[in-house]
Amino acid sequence: MTLLITVFAAVIVTVKWYNRKDDSMKLGILCFLYWGASIMWLVDAIFEYAELKAEYFTPALEDMLNDAFLGLSVVALGLVIWIVRLLITDPKGSVRTALKKQQN
């Protein structure tokens, strides 16, 4: 479930990146972040499948809910990392403009 949610997040962000008007939002970083995690969880899933076989596809409801909650938390963490980096690097200069306005 975590893998599935992260892959969906990666695909959505990649589509957003492809349709971008300019690079000021730095969506590419978020794409790499989610794709990197997706690839790593894919390997984890393959090893787990090799161990559990068909049982891998029939998880208990409680485990599935926990994994879904984890997946959403992972997506949220990725978004937080991206937004903090965006505000610090400030490619559009919006933070700088806001700070200058407050000074005046």
Added chain:
Amino acid sequence: MACFLISGLEALVVTAVEKGAEKKEEKNMAVDEAVKDEAKEEIKIPLSRKLKWLTYMLWGGVVLLAFEHVWHGEVVPWFPFLTAMSDPADAAEMFHEMATVGVCMAALITLVWFGMCKAADSIMKRSANADARSTQS
């Protein structure tokens, strides 16, 4: 258990290499600008930019997987940070997982990155050829 540590190690090495490549490219660019060698002017993605893609993927994966391990109680904020280290049998299992799952994770990310670089190079080459054809006609 701690499979993400292998990718973390690779991320550290690749980040260092990327910084080195960036400095080297900056130096080369300064020399090229001084010489103004137009023949050298070709559309090519710099190595440092490609390495940046790999570092973003590796660091992203490492941070998000580390979070998953904290979630499952496998990583703790006190020494020795990995719960498996407190028991020799668990530690052996952890090292086995690092050697199998961890290495495979790092290898697959590197493989995907390699494919990305090849695809990006061919896209750039194709667009350069199309530009050349349009200026000729």
